[in-house]
Amino acid sequence: MDVADGGGYMSGVRVAGIGLTHFGQHPERPSRDLFGEAGLAALDDAAIEREDVEALMYGNFMGEISDHQGHMGPLVAEAVGLDVPATRFESACASSATAVREAVMNIRSGEQDVVLVGGAERMTNISTPDATEALALAADDLYEVSAGMTFPGAYALMARAYFEQYGGSREDLAHIAVKNHYNALENEYAQYRREISTEDVLDAPPVAEPLGLYDACPLTDGASAAVLVSEEYAEANGLDASVAITGTGQGGDKIALQDREFLARTPAARKAATEAYDDAGIAAEDVDVVEVHDCFTIAEVMATEALGLYEPGEGIAAAREEETTREGPHPVNLSGGLKAKGHPVGATGTNQIAALTRLLRGDHPHSDAIADSPTAVAHNAGGTAASTAIHVLEEAQS
């Protein structure tokens, strides 16, 4: 039953507060410690006491490897000082967006009124080859990883398929990296706050042809959190919770690229977007601003197409013609995206929610760049988008 089909639900969902650590290199801090900081900041931002939180939903991907730690739900609950049911979600790089989705559903159902949701990842305490191998846990071990596949290689294949089918070039993709670095300049939480040029991108060492170092997001340590509450709770407690999560969608796909019909399309994201838009009662044309999962530049192109901002094959021209800059018709990744803001994988989904919440509340450096009361969409993808969760955020109707 789809809520948009008249199922209805008991309560709307509001973002009462968000919290972030700095994204960057913090190899000395276990992810529990990173999440403690973000979680407490979110509670503080929401003006909610620990005692009022009813559940914790936590996204983390590679803690078994980098922290030598599983079973992180109760561990990070303790870091925030919470005595609540705490569950860890693992959907590779979409881990915290799937946690957000379950929190939204639980609040809608009336089972919970106040949920702390978030994620963290420590990645730079292990070597880059080890981190690359850990990230490959999100690919198909039997059919991809055992044959030497890594994520730069997988996305390079997707880029090649895209170029082959639709045209496009490394120069076109470079615009995305340049834009995202520019957007991150004023983001105080971002890993990289420096401008880069198209030449920098093209001159960077290759990672997996046609992708170079600047086509790839970095390894990042960081955490993000959000306090989600029911509309009724926000109103009854006089919370300043002006942002609503009005749509949620999740889609799946075969993990192994070899099992897919066409490498340069992400049907899981398309399905998730369709569900999320239906859920929110919007159409793709209504979307004003998006945070998408640009783990590689080509991923941003495919994301804008899956979200329906551009037709298949037209996203590359949109990047080339700078339609997705903050001045363009479809601003993408005003936060700096994974490319410049950084990508602590388990934290990225909630970080997108946090960035869009700041935009909607007007306390983001780029809030002025967008229309009043925008419709905002967060797109968080796991692996080569075999898991994708999408959320719609809008100004709450009060």
Added chain:
Amino acid sequence: MDVADGGGYMSGVRVAGIGLTHFGQHPERPSRDLFGEAGLAALDDAAIEREDVEALMYGNFMGEISDHQGHMGPLVAEAVGLDVPATRFESACASSATAVREAVMNIRSGEQDVVLVGGAERMTNISTPDATEALALAADDLYEVSAGMTFPGAYALMARAYFEQYGGSREDLAHIAVKNHYNALENEYAQYRREISTEDVLDAPPVAEPLGLYDACPLTDGASAAVLVSEEYAEANGLDASVAITGTGQGGDKIALQDREFLARTPAARKAATEAYDDAGIAAEDVDVVEVHDCFTIAEVMATEALGLYEPGEGIAAAREEETTREGPHPVNLSGGLKAKGHPVGATGTNQIAALTRLLRGDHPHSDAIADSPTAVAHNAGGTAASTAIHVLEEAQS
């Protein structure tokens, strides 16, 4: 908001079908393959087509280590042939019970009508020392594991604390192992189907004093699944779904034993039981039969106390006096429990649901041993019970 406080919910939840693999040593089978078998069996048992499933919620704990595989949601969806949002839950040994809990909430809210839930684990393809180290990912790496803690050691400490506070002996605990082996004799899915004697238990080599080899559950490969549906869906589609999940509860605790007030008590389980009983509108006195998380014999004692079947300190006498055998007033682990049926950790939570469903439906070898229309409870614990999820199953009111 608690549903028992008048929140209410849109739909009741029914178990439409269950599926299991044999539990035992299947080191050649990746967990995706194990889950494929269990998931398809559950769909078959439910007489539900793949196309009717709306989501997959999957529990797995140590796949990163034993399968070198994360991001298992879409992978196991593919193994069952499903094209649905698929999410992996990781709460150590309580992974699949937390998946069940979210499935229950999503169905109650009306967001989904048909959810495949389950879990799998491959454990015997790695050495016992490596598996012991992998299992220790569920303990606190910074404060326990780095100091040499393993789970046999942790539960041995809990047993010592119990004996110190309340009395009790290795002989008392041996009754539990003997009982659970006896109960498994007729369970066609069980890892061990052979009787053992009290002497066998007492003569077994020590694992961590006072616990011996037969106080511990084995390492096991296996998978379990259940199809959960809304009451409305079951009725509209004429499904044979006579078992209802009427209560869900989850509790958390500090992971590290050193941070707890008293080692021989599991407050997370107590909180989860209180929530689940309130949710189902029952009291501890109403409980007729339970499947509990007897990863070690002492854990079964603490579970029966947390569930309110016995007062703190009285569970050991109940074991000694054989009150928890199938003829006793409080039958515990008629399936054989983790001890004899086996404990593929990610699969255990859903396996408990499957075992109790069979009991309630009357197609379990021990269905005759219990009262008609029993109230049944499943208790699934992660780590030293820092995560515990509890569910109440009853005959559906139709």
